[in-house]
Amino acid sequence: MKVGNNDRRKPDTASPQREEAVIFADLAALCASPGFAHAIAYFCHRDNLIRFQSEVTTYDLARLHTGEQLTHTEISTLIGLLSRQSIDYALQPLAVTQGVDFH
Template identity: 40%
Template sequence: MKKENRSEQEVFADLTALCSRPGYIHAVAHLSLRDNVIPYTGSMKEADISKMSSPSRLCRTEINTLVGLMVKAEIDWNLPTPALMQENVDTSERLLEELHHCVSGEVFAGLTKEAVENGTFNPFATGNVLREPIFYCGDAAYNFQYLDLPAEVCCRCALASGESGVHGRLGIAHCQGDRGGSCRPFRLNPRVHATTVP
């Protein structure tokens, strides 16, 4: 029996609920480290970097989506059990893959044999067909550019009174962006480079 395809909104709702789970920040940290760091010993070889082209690797926009959904709620920093951590990672990957299928399905909307034969099929008739290549294209920023985002949030935090300004619009608590925002994995970058394996 074929499983029915879910809508993009249903998948996104599940992803939002997942990202607000206690300790989810550790799953994001794991995914970010796994998919953005190339471990190697001695000199780097082709085999060391081949995983960066793997279709199972999450692109930075996918990881940023997880971070964005995570900071919409209060971040729970408690370390989950290994089983829960693995469940969070596996569920993240499954939902992101399902979301990718939902978004890429726009390319085939209206595709019928008749539409092709009579020349009326035009996937570019709406902008929806462009969502998938834009979201899943190569990285739009260098990793050091992400460092400016939490600083910007905190600068606005100092200027905001109460929950106005950026915090009111984004629904985040004061300075929460700096405590665990999208740059957290990139702050780790110098420490990763300083770590050597004998």
């Protein structure tokens, strides 16, 4: 298992790069969408929960540092963008909240 390789997905260089302000505006709009608070809760659970059997091992902790998880700063940014307007706590289907297709 690789630990701490920080191999974030590289942007598609074939597509034209978008301006940071445009990306941030899109992210702010996403955070304002109904039920996004539940998606943030899912990210926090997925990326910060330590799963173990009887004792915590270095292997259990290593999965928290693969570079695929959102950082605390990224999650804090999402929470900040979410809190800029009144929060709609409407529940969305799991496929929407967790970004997976269950079919």
